[in-house]
Amino acid sequence: MPETPTHPSTEPVLSPSKGSGSGGRALRIGVAGPVGTGKSSLIALLCRELGTELSLAVVTNDIYTDEDARFLRSAGVLDPERIRAVETGACPHTAIRDDVTQNLLAVEDLERDFAPVDVVLVESGGDNLTATFSPALVDAQFFVLDVAGGGDVARKGGPGIGRADALVVNKTDLAPYVGVDVEQMVADAEAAREGRTVLPLSRLDPASVARVRAWVLHTLEQFRSGEHVAQDPGPMAPHFHAETGETHSHAHDHEHAH
Numbered sequence: 001m002p003e004t005p006t007h008p009s010t011e012p013v014l015s016p017s018k019g020s021g022s023g024g025r026a027l028r029i030g031v032a033g034p035v036g037t038g039k040s041s042l043i044a045l046l047c048r049e050l051g052t053e054l055s056l057a058v059v060t061n062d063i064y065t066d067e068d069a070r071f072l073r074s075a076g077v078l079d080p081e082r083i084r085a086v087e088t089g090a091c092p093h094t095a096i097r098d099d100v101t102q103n104l105l106a107v108e109d110l111e112r113d114f115a116p117v118d119v120v121l122v123e124s125g126g127d128n129l130t131a132t133f134s135p136a137l138v139d140a141q142f143f144v145l146d147v148a149g150g151g152d153v154a155r156k157g158g159p160g161i162g163r164a165d166a167l168v169v170n171k172t173d174l175a176p177y178v179g180v181d182v183e184q185m186v187a188d189a190e191a192a193r194e195g196r197t198v199l200p201l202s203r204l205d206p207a208s209v210a211r212v213r214a215w216v217l218h219t220l221e222q223f224r225s226g227e228h229v230a231q232d233p234g235p236m237a238p239h240f241h242a243e244t245g246e247t248h249s250h251a252h253d254h255e256h257a258h
């Protein structure tokens with residue numbers, strides 16, 4: 001795990017007391033995005049940045065392994081007991097959108113075992129551009145892209161890019177090596193998102209790290225005061241499951257196995 005630079009805090013330290021809007025539970029933040037864009041790294045960075053002032057916990061989702069949880073435990077950014085893995089056994093969106101039971105139980109267990117918890121970070125398994133969290137599971141969500149995926153990705157749209165609470169354009173330090181104009185990519189993302197938050201990020205750029213950190217603290221403040229309302233970025237696009245030959249959209253709300 002490469003080093004994330006630390007920097008002096010410029011944000012007010014929040015009191016751990018719960019406001020009336022939170023219902024006494026933690027703020028639950030989802031982290032979704034395509035494979036390898038830096039979801040685990042973002043969670044490690046947030047644990048490092050906020051772990052001394054907030055009580056944090058993490059739930060990871062992998063299809064067949066607990067690799068992301070093991071990565072985060074080995075990063076040494078959080079008490080390993082506060083990191084739990086959910087093995088979805090199916091495409092990632094199933095457990096974060098269609099039937100969130102496994103994840104909800106993991107979140108509630110952590111909230112109970114380490115009470116009071118301020119923020120639970122839930123990492124989705126890496127997917128394509130379509131998976132987003134159900135608002136039944138998380139209160140707010142990041143969608144993570146990286147510059148290495150190409151400067152045009154932000155224009156391609158989809159529910160996460162368009163409507164997640166915050167879109168992270170990650171690994172901006174790599175832009176010169178992959179021929180991406182970060183400013184243009186961010187402008188494209190802002191246009192696609194109609195004013196919603198876009199956060200360019202590189203773990204090598206302390207100012208960008210500070211903005212992501214500040215966004216989490218601001219969202220927590222809003223959550224506690226009751227001003228934050230969980231948004232649903234919307235259902236994923238129709239897609240195909242090779243193992244079943246089934247094509248479906250996940251737009252429905254009835255239960256089904258696959």
Ligand SMILES: Nc1nc2c(ncn2[C@@H]2O[C@H](COP(=O)(O)OP(=O)(O)OP(=O)(O)O)[C@@H](O)[C@H]2O)c(=O)[nH]1
Nearest residue numbers: 034035036037038039040041126171174201202203
């Ligand atoms: N250069 C650079 N590399 C980064 C940055 N953030 C993450 N990475 C690297 O990107 C790679 C993928 O990061 P992960 O955090 O594992 O990505 P992920 O989205 O969790 O991956 P999956 O769980 O497999 O979907 C790793 O090699 C990270 O070290 C960054 O800001 N700059």
